Amino acid sequence: MKVSVIVPTYRRTVDLARCIAALEAQHRHADEIVVIARREDTATLAWLDAHAVATHDCRVTVAIVDEPGVVAAYNRGLDTASGDIVCFTDDDAAPHPDWIERIASAFTHAPALGGIGGRDIVHERGGILQGKKSVVGLVSWYGRAIGNHHIGDGPPRNVQVLKGVNMAFRREAVAGVRFDPRLRGTGAQVHCEMAFSLEVCRHGWTLVYDPALLVEHYPAQRGDEDQRSVFNATAFFNASFNLRLIMCEHLPAFQRWAFVTYSTLIGTRADPGFARALLLALDGEGLALALRKWWIGLRAMHGAWQEAAR
Known part of the structure; x- marks a missing residue:
């Protein structure tokens, strides 16, 4: 199966360089890497041009988006990518070398699998966020959303929600499904992957969370009003x-x-x-x-x- 990796980015060339290096070091290479950049982000576009010249890596495709927000970037990526498997990660993340290999194997051996995600090892405040949780990526009957993707522990299990920094979908499962443009925000548009995941489940596909599917995550400053730890x-x-x-x-x-x-x-x-x-x-x-x-x-x-x- 052909594998595409979608990486939205905005004004984080140092982070993006680390992410692309991790994708180029995969045991099983992606057939294409689609980087989504904004037209006004000239620094990122210049870095991508220089990278293409230096590496001659024709697998890296640049798709331009004019609308701010990760929803528009994700949807541009879905419209651009041609893979049978569509993977997502963030520009401030570095997937482990077996990331694509594990994803491809999971879809090959489970025909009903619509999507798979894993743990993001969060580097923050000079350390790694610690914890072990068995309940991950679920929505309770009364609407309490449970994440815990960064500290999930145990064997692979069925879930309802995957996390954008570490998720992949079968192209067939997301045919006609798009990230919701009504969601608010000019950058992160928090919870957009929850809406997308639940829609895939609604169409009858299985989603799996596997804690052994790993990316290193270095949360970078966001380019919008949502600065994570500061109230806005x-x-x-x-x-x-x-x-x-x-x-x-x-x-x-x-x-x-x-x-x-x-x-x-x-x-x-x-x-x-x-x-x-x-x-x-x-x-x-x-x-x-x-x-x-x-x-x-x-x-x-x-x-x-x-x-x-x-």
Whole structure:
């Protein structure tokens, strides 16, 4: 099977160089590497031109996108890539040398497999994020999204959600499926791979998470309002809106109302409901900020329901 790797990038030439080097060092080479770059990102385009001249590697294809955001980049990649297997990783990641080999083998031996993903080893604050979780990539009946892709442990298992930095899909499984352009954000567009994964599952395909499928992940500064660890009201609203829109459309009616209740009253540390906001305030976050997050979540819910009703 022909394997394509899609790498969205924006103003991270040092990170991109490490990613491309890791892809060129694969035991089983990709048949094509599609790098998605914005037209105004002249530094990245210049680096790609210089790389092509220096290496004569005709497998690296550059696809230009004019619209900001990873959703547009992912969709441009899907429209450009020609592989039977379409892999995704980030420009700030470095897949292990057996990454493509493992992916190709998994699809070859499992005809019903629609997608596979693995663990991203997150390098942060001078170390590696630690932990071991057996529950990975699931959405509970009441809409609680469980990630844990970076600390997944144990054997391969069926999941509902894969993570963009380390995921691959069978071309047949994503025929006609695209990343949702309604999702908010000018860069990361948080949760976009959740919506995509759930849509693949809805079409009857199996998704698998394998902790032995590894990429090294060096989270770089984002080129938008979402700076990860620093609170930004716009970025917080966008992430909350995206999650709520996905759940409003993914969950059946009864479970949708359970999600509304859960997210409004309880929620998670990253997206708190009222009770969780009070706990965060007691934990030192500050009452004003904690309640502000809860209020933003309520506004995001209203916006998501309006969007879903269109």
